[in-house]
Amino acid sequence: MKHETPxxxxxxxxxxxxxxxxxxxxAEKRAKNEEGIDFQIPQDVVEDLLGVLELSFKDxxxxxxxxGIVGVFGYGGGVIGRxxxxxxxxxxxxHFHTMRVNQPGGxxxxxxxxxxxxxxxxxxxxxxxxxxxxxxxxxFLGTTTPQLEEIFYEMTHKLNQDLGGSGSNLRTPSxxxxxxxxxxxxxxxxxxxxxLTNEYQDExxxxxxxxxxxxxxxxxxxxxxxxxxxxxxSFIGTWRDDIKIDQEAxxxxxxxxxxxxxxxxxxxxxxxxxxxxxxxxxCPTNCMWMxxxxxxxxxxxxxxxxxxxxxMPRALRIGDDRGVSxxxxxxxxxxxxxxxxxxxxxxxxxxxxxxxxxxxxIEPIWDWWMEEGKNRERLGELMKRxxxxxxxxxxxxxxxxxxxxxxxxxxxxxxxxxxxxxxxxRDVDAFRKKHQR
Amino acid sequence: MAFISSGYNVDKPMExxxxxxxxxxxxxxxxxxxxxxxxKWLYHEILKxxxxxxxxxxxxxxxxxxxxxxxxxxxxxxxxxxxxxxxxCDGYVRWTTRNNIEFMTDDxxxxxxxxxxxxxxxxxxxxxxxxxxxxxAGVTNIVHTQGWVHCHTPATDASGPVKATMDALFDDFKxxxxxxxxxxxxxxxxxMCGAVHCSDIAILGYHRKPPMLDHEYVDKMCEIPLAIAxxxxxxxxxxxxxxxxxxxxxxxxxxxxxxxxxGNCYTMCPAMPLADQEGDGIVLMxxxxxxxxxxxxxxxxxxxxxxxxxxxLWPKTTEVIKKMVEAYSAGANKYERLGEWAERxxxxxxxxxxxxxxxxxxxxxxxxxxxxxxxxxxxxxF
Numbered sequence: 001m002k003h004e005t006p007x008x009x010x011x012x013x014x015x016x017x018x019x020x021x022x023x024x025x026x027a028e029k030r031a032k033n034e035e036g037i038d039f040q041i042p043q044d045v046v047e048d049l050l051g052v053l054e055l056s057f058k059d060x061x062x063x064x065x066x067x068g069i070v071g072v073f074g075y076g077g078g079v080i081g082r083x084x085x086x087x088x089x090x091x092x093x094x095h096f097h098t099m100r101v102n103q104p105g106g107x108x109x110x111x112x113x114x115x116x117x118x119x120x121x122x123x124x125x126x127x128x129x130x131x132x133x134x135x136x137x138x139x140f141l142g143t144t145t146p147q148l149e150e151i152f153y154e155m156t157h158k159l160n161q162d163l164g165g166s167g168s169n170l171r172t173p174s175x176x177x178x179x180x181x182x183x184x185x186x187x188x189x190x191x192x193x194x195x196l197t198n199e200y201q202d203e204x205x206x207x208x209x210x211x212x213x214x215x216x217x218x219x220x221x222x223x224x225x226x227x228x229x230x231x232x233x234s235f236i237g238t239w240r241d242d243i244k245i246d247q248e249a250x251x252x253x254x255x256x257x258x259x260x261x262x263x264x265x266x267x268x269x270x271x272x273x274x275x276x277x278x279x280x281x282x283c284p285t286n287c288m289w290m291x292x293x294x295x296x297x298x299x300x301x302x303x304x305x306x307x308x309x310x311x312m313p314r315a316l317r318i319g320d321d322r323g324v325s326x327x328x329x330x331x332x333x334x335x336x337x338x339x340x341x342x343x344x345x346x347x348x349x350x351x352x353x354x355x356x357x358x359x360x361x362i363e364p365i366w367d368w369w370m371e372e373g374k375n376r377e378r379l380g381e382l383m384k385r386x387x388x389x390x391x392x393x394x395x396x397x398x399x400x401x402x403x404x405x406x407x408x409x410x411x412x413x414x415x416x417x418x419x420x421x422x423x424x425x426r427d428v429d430a431f432r433k434k435h436q437r
Numbered sequence: 438m439a440f441i442s443s444g445y446n447v448d449k450p451m452e453x454x455x456x457x458x459x460x461x462x463x464x465x466x467x468x469x470x471x472x473x474x475x476x477k478w479l480y481h482e483i484l485k486x487x488x489x490x491x492x493x494x495x496x497x498x499x500x501x502x503x504x505x506x507x508x509x510x511x512x513x514x515x516x517x518x519x520x521x522x523x524x525x526c527d528g529y530v531r532w533t534t535r536n537n538i539e540f541m542t543d544d545x546x547x548x549x550x551x552x553x554x555x556x557x558x559x560x561x562x563x564x565x566x567x568x569x570x571x572x573x574a575g576v577t578n579i580v581h582t583q584g585w586v587h588c589h590t591p592a593t594d595a596s597g598p599v600k601a602t603m604d605a606l607f608d609d610f611k612x613x614x615x616x617x618x619x620x621x622x623x624x625x626x627x628x629m630c631g632a633v634h635c636s637d638i639a640i641l642g643y644h645r646k647p648p649m650l651d652h653e654y655v656d657k658m659c660e661i662p663l664a665i666a667x668x669x670x671x672x673x674x675x676x677x678x679x680x681x682x683x684x685x686x687x688x689x690x691x692x693x694x695x696x697x698x699x700g701n702c703y704t705m706c707p708a709m710p711l712a713d714q715e716g717d718g719i720v721l722m723x724x725x726x727x728x729x730x731x732x733x734x735x736x737x738x739x740x741x742x743x744x745x746x747x748x749x750l751w752p753k754t755t756e757v758i759k760k761m762v763e764a765y766s767a768g769a770n771k772y773e774r775l776g777e778w779a780e781r782x783x784x785x786x787x788x789x790x791x792x793x794x795x796x797x798x799x800x801x802x803x804x805x806x807x808x809x810x811x812x813x814x815x816x817x818x819f
Contacts, residue, residue: 014563014601022514057749114518134582157455161461188476190464194463201459229632262480284732314480333634376666
């Protein structure tokens with residue numbers, strides 16, 4: 001190895017997969033180059049990455065500079081410029097840009113496609129990736145400026161594959177595994193994610209927003225992609241009819257034939273299954289009970305928290321009148337503190353071509369945010385600044401008690417003039433005729 | 438290293454240009470058993486940690502073997518994953534949201550050999566390449582950010598503390614002994630690219646020193662009004678300073694007492710660096726979740742205000758995390774998430790059970806929501 005890495009070497013021990021070992025293997029593979037690849041960026045790029053990382057471990061500080069303005073022609077996102085602040089010591093990573101590659105829905109792959117991606121990235125980049133970045137993209141970690149257009153050209157021409165989002169635009173949407181392999185998905189998350197990703201390619205590639213904007217798609221209220229915590233518009237699957245009950249299967253759970261919660265608690269003896277303790281008593285709305293050996297649910301009172309369904313997946317199934325609830329404004333703490341998504345649409349059908357979702361929800365919200373949002377203001381912050389009412393107004397939604405935790409506890413209502421009989425214009429002289437000064 | 442053209446013509450960038458085509462379509466990559474049973478799954482069961490079966494209305498079954506992996510991954514390792522997927526899964530594989538790798542097959546007889554094969558593969562340094570686990574009431578893989586590997590604003594590394602933490606929690610990656618699933622996340626600064634703010638346990642990098650001012654360069658490298666506007670606490674104002682050579686410079690001044698160390702100014706202005714070996718370190722948060730199951734989604738709460746960065750193994754951080762996991766495991770009811778447990782027993786009891794010190798840093802004083810976290814009832818525990 002080109003650089004000594006005594007600190008990083010300590011991360012090779014221990015059972016969890018060691019990224020240090022992986023990087024070293026990759027460095028050796030590039031050095032040997034048994035396949036005779038005509039590397040388009042420095043062959044020792046991975047060795048220099050290990051070197052600069054070791055230096056950061058020693059210094060307790062990063063050695064990467066801000067991104068410059070690099071990208072591919074016509075796009076404002078998808079590439080993040082990255083330069084090392086010690087280029088003389090580590091010339092292999094002096095220029096080390098990231099490319100975001102829009103992942104396929106559900107992160108399903110055929111190895112043929114993965115091999116093509118690897119081949120391209122070994123040839124024109126560092127061969128290092130993130131599988132995957134937090135937002136969902138395949139992240140290509142480290143290449144030089146002249147390679148950006150070449151990679152984009154090969155990707156679009158040979159692999160039928162586009163870049164993802166970065167900067168003040170629509171970020172790469174992402175979804176849960178959904179109906180592909182989950183019995184709880186209330187809509188086709190991958191279909192909706194793919195449709196909106198393609199519908200809004202312009203918004204994804206060409207920054208025109210005040211700041212980033214994220215869509216995420218969860219098939220059910222278990223929220224495996226955490227949409228309610230980290231997407232400006234979160235689509236969570238739900239249903240409005242009855243949970244379907246298989247009474248025989250309920251008995252099988254009671255009798256101990258089926259493991260509760262799909263076998264998720266097998267590592268400890270929790271004692272025999274108790275439907276009262278583990279299901280009925282934990283129901284947040286107390287809408288379940290046993291009646292003559294049969295499980296009953298007062299579905300009208302159910303808030304679809306998923307607990308009973310998760311505990312008894314073979315006995316209870318989601319309803320058939322399915323759609324999505326939409327939540328707006330989630331974000332991480334920068335700047336004004338973290339926000340969870342707030343409910344703006346209790347129920348909407350999620351069926352192609354999704355016209356209502358696009359025209360009645362997404363586009364009016366974008367129009368409002370692009371008009372009123374300040375530089376680097378997320379949707380959730382605009383909602384806080386101008387109020388949930390404003391969002392409902394721009395979308396034309398009727399207010400609904402489902403949208404709030406509780407009604408306001410202060411009476412400081414910003415009445416509008418047109419709401420008050422007779423308006424606000426009055427004659428003070430007429431008033432004084434009745435009331436002396 | 439001769440430059441090899443892809444066919445792109447730099448003089449005519451629009452020639453034959455293909456753009457706005459989006460990702461590959463998901464169903465190109467569905468294994469046949471997924472494609473034919475989509476939307477018709479009946480139920481699933483975790484056969485043992487890391488191995489699931491999903492059963493469809495048709496009677497078809499798909500077996501999934503889940504294994505952990507570092508999110509920072511080489512093409513060499515991806516190609517090894519491809520070889521495994523070709524051998525056992527007809528060339529199909531997927532990743533989960535939490536950086537796990539899933540191999541799927543409809544042939545039950547392939548499951549055990551696949552598990553054995555995955556468990557047998559180790560790096561020369563001794564760590565597993567593909568440990569099987571990450572399901573059910575245990576710990577699954579950590580979602581995280583870039584850290585010192587590739588980011589300009591981190592206050593800690595990501596891959597390093599993640600590796601150290603997963604080593605400490607490894608037994609729970611491979612077991613189902615906890616009361617419910619436990620999600621650990623890491624973000625290397627409070628930009629939180631990893632959105633760790635709703636995790637059972639969150640590891641967060643944090644700066645503690647205000648930005649330094651590289652006056653000679655502030656006006657050259659930055660849009661001063663943007664740097665000023667970027668500050669959430671209005672701690673930055675324009676200032677005129679004189680350089681050593683007597684030159685009048687347009688720059689900024691920072692009211693250090695108002696700085697919350699978010700680094701947002703540095704993001705807008707590279708002449709305001711704030712990283713510092715002694716200033717930077719780790720905040721631990723706990724009790725968040727994103728699921729709506731039983732209780733509403735919750736934010737994680739700060740339970741340890743600061744632990745210094747201790748590369749390469751972050752021993753204090755992993756020790757405190759381990760202590761929280763053990764206290765949770767001993768105290769929580771079945772199905773109870775860490776935050777639900779803390780709320781049931783009371784946060785005052787949580788600090789006692791986890792042997793954590795409560796310091797003034799843990800009392801919220803950031804804007805209006807702070808008030809709602811103070812106690813406004815006579816109900817509390819001694």
